[in-house]
Amino acid sequence: MMNNAIRADDLTVARGRRTVLHQLRFTVPRGRITGLLGPSGCGKSTLMRAIVGTQAKVTGTLDVLGHPAGHPTLRSRIGYVTQAPSVYADLTVRQNLAYFAAILDPGRAAAERRHAHVTRAIADVDLTSHADALAGNLSGGQRGRVSLAVALLGAPDLLVLDEPTVGLDPVLRRDLWNLFHELAATRGTTLLVSSHVMDEAERCHRLLLMREGEILDDDTPDALRARTGTDTVEAAFLHLVDEAAAHRTQEPTR
Ligand SMILES: Nc1ncnc2c1ncn2[C@@H]1O[C@H](COP(=O)(O)OP(=O)(O)OP(=O)(O)O)[C@@H](O)[C@H]1O
Numbered sequence: 001m002m003n004n005a006i007r008a009d010d011l012t013v014a015r016g017r018r019t020v021l022h023q024l025r026f027t028v029p030r031g032r033i034t035g036l037l038g039p040s041g042c043g044k045s046t047l048m049r050a051i052v053g054t055q056a057k058v059t060g061t062l063d064v065l066g067h068p069a070g071h072p073t074l075r076s077r078i079g080y081v082t083q084a085p086s087v088y089a090d091l092t093v094r095q096n097l098a099y100f101a102a103i104l105d106p107g108r109a110a111a112e113r114r115h116a117h118v119t120r121a122i123a124d125v126d127l128t129s130h131a132d133a134l135a136g137n138l139s140g141g142q143r144g145r146v147s148l149a150v151a152l153l154g155a156p157d158l159l160v161l162d163e164p165t166v167g168l169d170p171v172l173r174r175d176l177w178n179l180f181h182e183l184a185a186t187r188g189t190t191l192l193v194s195s196h197v198m199d200e201a202e203r204c205h206r207l208l209l210m211r212e213g214e215i216l217d218d219d220t221p222d223a224l225r226a227r228t229g230t231d232t233v234e235a236a237f238l239h240l241v242d243e244a245a246a247h248r249t250q251e252p253t254r
Helices: 044-052 072-077 093-104 108-124 140-153 170-187 198-203 221-228 233-250
Strands: 004-015 018-029 033-037 058-064 078-081 158-161 190-195 206-211 214-219
Touching (some): 004 190, 018 190, 033 044, 033 170, 072 078, 093 108, 093 140, 206 221, 206 233, 221 233
Parallel strands (some): 033 206, 158 190
Antiparallel strands (some): 004 058, 206 214
């Protein structure tokens, strides 16, 4: 069980009066990249918020790194990047990181260590040449990478990234996916990465396919393709959607 970074059982989340996640059961393995895939509005962000402990009205079991989601000890162990980059427009890239580094690792004695962490995080996201640029003058994709660098500062065990590649050109997307693989392979980081672009699925070790607040399937890309007799994860997804619909029409109405 300790090989799982996340374990959910009977996980249900309501937003307002609507139930948006329905009795989810899944696991996310440690040190691997798990893709959370599904169409817009299916509940990916809600699930990520539940995992990082910022979502209300969560019931059922949700264990993260061996603790219930939202446990205070998890705060420093999880890096979370939302869809809206949270950086200070009037500070440079380096100043943004230095500010967050000072919160994570305060005190004059840590100054040298902080400097090294900031420099490494900027290099990780390939923004060294923009380190002294004001964040407000960066493109949306670059600001997103500053947010990712902030999340990397604390060397988190779990990185939860909500659609990190939206709006990036193909070269940057490839570079980011290379970084994700490097983090998993060399630092043992567990990554949960959401996307509604199915071709990104092929880059993940494991996939959680979501639709309308439910998990359609939870497997490796290879196993999904093999089991559904399809060539791509997109085709596998459509196959599973049809299968689920056929299953529903066979069920007696309640
Ligand atoms: N405050 C709210 N009250 C009621 N329903 C909400 C609220 N916020 C979101 N929802 C609904 O919850 C569902 C899941 O939303 P969520 O943002 O998790 O989806 P998503 O898969 O992340 O979509 P996207 O990729 O577009 O961000 C949606 O149907 C949305 O309409």
